[in-house]
Amino acid sequence: MENENIQNNSQEIYAEDNSVQQQDKLIRCITSDGAVMAIAADTTNIVHMGKKLHHTSSVATAALGRLLTASSIMGVMLKQKNAAITLRVNGGGPLGAIVAVSDSRGNCRGYVEHPQTETEYYPNGKINVAKAVGKDGVINVMRDYGTGEPYIGVCNLMSGEIAEDITNYYATSEQIPTVCALGVLINKDDGEVLLAGGMLIQLLPGATEETVTKIETNIAHLEPVTTMLAKGMSILDMCKKALDGFEVEVLDEQPIDYYCGCSRERVVMAISKLSDDEIRSLADEKGYAVANCHFCNKNHRFTKGQLEEIIKARALNAKKD
Numbered sequence: 001m002e003n004e005n006i007q008n009n010s011q012e013i014y015a016e017d018n019s020v021q022q023q024d025k026l027i028r029c030i031t032s033d034g035a036v037m038a039i040a041a042d043t044t045n046i047v048h049m050g051k052k053l054h055h056t057s058s059v060a061t062a063a064l065g066r067l068l069t070a071s072s073i074m075g076v077m078l079k080q081k082n083a084a085i086t087l088r089v090n091g092g093g094p095l096g097a098i099v100a101v102s103d104s105r106g107n108c109r110g111y112v113e114h115p116q117t118e119t120e121y122y123p124n125g126k127i128n129v130a131k132a133v134g135k136d137g138v139i140n141v142m143r144d145y146g147t148g149e150p151y152i153g154v155c156n157l158m159s160g161e162i163a164e165d166i167t168n169y170y171a172t173s174e175q176i177p178t179v180c181a182l183g184v185l186i187n188k189d190d191g192e193v194l195l196a197g198g199m200l201i202q203l204l205p206g207a208t209e210e211t212v213t214k215i216e217t218n219i220a221h222l223e224p225v226t227t228m229l230a231k232g233m234s235i236l237d238m239c240k241k242a243l244d245g246f247e248v249e250v251l252d253e254q255p256i257d258y259y260c261g262c263s264r265e266r267v268v269m270a271i272s273k274l275s276d277d278e279i280r281s282l283a284d285e286k287g288y289a290v291a292n293c294h295f296c297n298k299n300h301r302f303t304k305g306q307l308e309e310i311i312k313a314r315a316l317n318a319k320k321d
Contacts, residue, residue: 022045023045023255023256023257024041024042024043024044024045024046024255024256024257025041025042025235025253025254025255025256026039026040026041026042026072026073026076026106026235026253026254026256027039027040027041027235027236027239027250027252027253027254028076028250028251028252028253029236029239029240029243029248029249029250029251030204030248030249030251031211031243031246031247031248031249032246032247032248032249033206033211033246033247034204034206035203035204035206035207035208035211035246036201036202036203036204036207036211036215036243036246037201037202037204038199038200038201038202038239038242038243038248039073039076039077039199039200039239040197040198040199040225040235040236040238040239040242041069041072041073041106041197041198041199041235041256042196042197042229042235043065043068043069043072043196043197043198043256044193044194044195044196044197044229045257045258046065046068046069046072046108046196046256046257046258047061047064047065047068047069047184047193047196048192048193048196049258050064050065050068050110050258051064051065051191051192051193053258053295053296053297054111054112054115054297055115055116056112056115056116057115057116057117057118057119057191058119058127058186058188058191059095059117059118059119059120059127059128059129059132060095060112060114060115060116060117060132061184061186061191061193062127062129062184062186063089063095063098063112063129063132063133063162064098064100064110064111064112064115065182065184065193065196066129066161066162066163066182066183066184066198067087067089067098067099067100067110067162068100068108068109068110068258069182069184069196069197069198070087070100070162070163070166070180070182070198070200071085071086071087071100071101071102071108071110072102072106072107072108072198072256073106073180073198073199073200074087074102074141074166074200075102075103075104075105075106075107075108076102076104076105076106076254078104078143078145079104080104080145080146080147081104082103082104082145082146083103083104083143083144083145083146084101084102084103084104084143084144084146085101085102085141085142085143085144086099086100086101086140086141086142086144087099087100087101087139087140087141088139088140088142089133089137089138089139089140089157089162089165090134090137090138091133091134091135091136091137091157091160092134092135092136092137093131093132093133093134093160094114094117094118094132094134095112095113095114095117095132095133095134096112096113096114097112097113098110098111098112098113098133099111099112099294101295103259105254105256106254106256107256107257107258107259108256108258108259109258109259109260109295109296110295111294111295117132119132120132125188127186129160129161129162130159130160130161131160132160133157133160133161133162134157134160135157135158135159135160136157137156137157138154138155138156138157139154139155139157139165139166139169140152140153140154141153141154141155141169141173153169153173153174154173155168155169155172155173162182163180163181163182163198164180166178166180166182166200167179167180170202176202176203177202177203177207177212178200178201178202178203179199179200179201179202179219180198180199180200180201181198181199181200181222181224181225182197182198182225183195183196183197183198183224183225183226183227183229184196184226185226185229185230194226195226195229195230196226197225197226197229197235197238198225199222199225199238199239199242201215201219201242201243203215214244214245214246215242215243218241218242218243218244218245219242222241222242225238228241235253236250236253260293260295260296260298262293262295262296262298264300267291267300268310270291271291271302271307271310272310272313272314276311279307279310279311280304280307280308280311282302282307283302283303283304283307287303287304288301288302288303288304289301289302289307290302
């Protein structure tokens with residue numbers, strides 16, 4: 001039997017946490033002339049979930065929340081149904097590596113290497129995410145379409161603020177004019193997530209110089225994402241604000257969630273790929289092996305007897321083959 005005291009996943013926290021309200025959503029819009037695409041997302045609950053699962057400090061919550069939001073937005077840009085995108089940022093700062101993964105429906109998960117990193121603030125009271133992330137490193141973007149080798153893009157970090165680094169990644173690695181805005185608003189007193197969201201605006205091949213000028217003007221007057229959310233603007237309102245002066249068409253709108261698909265069965269499959277001696281060596285001095293999921297912080301515990309059962313099952317399956 002697994003020790004239920006060490007189980008900690010998103011479904012359990014959702015059931016216990018009354019502060020989680022409406023489900024997060026993401027919307028994709030395009031101008032009627034096909035020149036500009038805008039994606040906006042409210043990820044307040046996703047970021048809230050990341051904090052609860054990983055017990056993050058305020059700066060870790062802000063950094064992880066920004067990357068989770070970016071992964072969700074970039075995930076829905078994938079065309080294949082079973083595709084996934086992985087973002088990994090490591091700028092050499094005290095947070096260490098930050099990882100976020102999203103499927104093509106925008107459902108995401110992630111973790112930060114050092115979740116209890118001390119929070120520092122700018123003089124204006126905003127969290128100094130850049131210092132905690134660092135900028136002496138890279139952002140890795142891996143797109144896995146499930147049909148062969150994944151596409152991997154790498155770009156040096158520009159600022160460590162994450163949104164600027166995503167913008168720079170598109171300009172440098174993919175030569176696509178893009179603006180990314182990400183925000184996480186945190187209560188300074190208790191560290192709880194108040195609002196979180198993001199936007200991505202991208203010029204498409206049909207964009208003219210006039211289009212570029214209009215979009216640049218709009219972006220210059222665009223308020224921070226969390227400010228717009230705090231004013232009660234919907235994610236569609238946010239897109240229309242960014243695309244002011246254009247006729248806007250909604251491509252799709254969908255719910256998004258913090259989702260980890262780990263299971264005991266998957267852990268068993270991973271363990272069964274080891275040699276017999278390696279499997280037996282997993283047990284500690286008390287006779288237990290524990291596999292922890294980085295994304296949902298759930299522990300899967302196995303006794304020595306259960307490890308032996310995995311060895312026997314593999315041997316039996318090998319004979320059948």
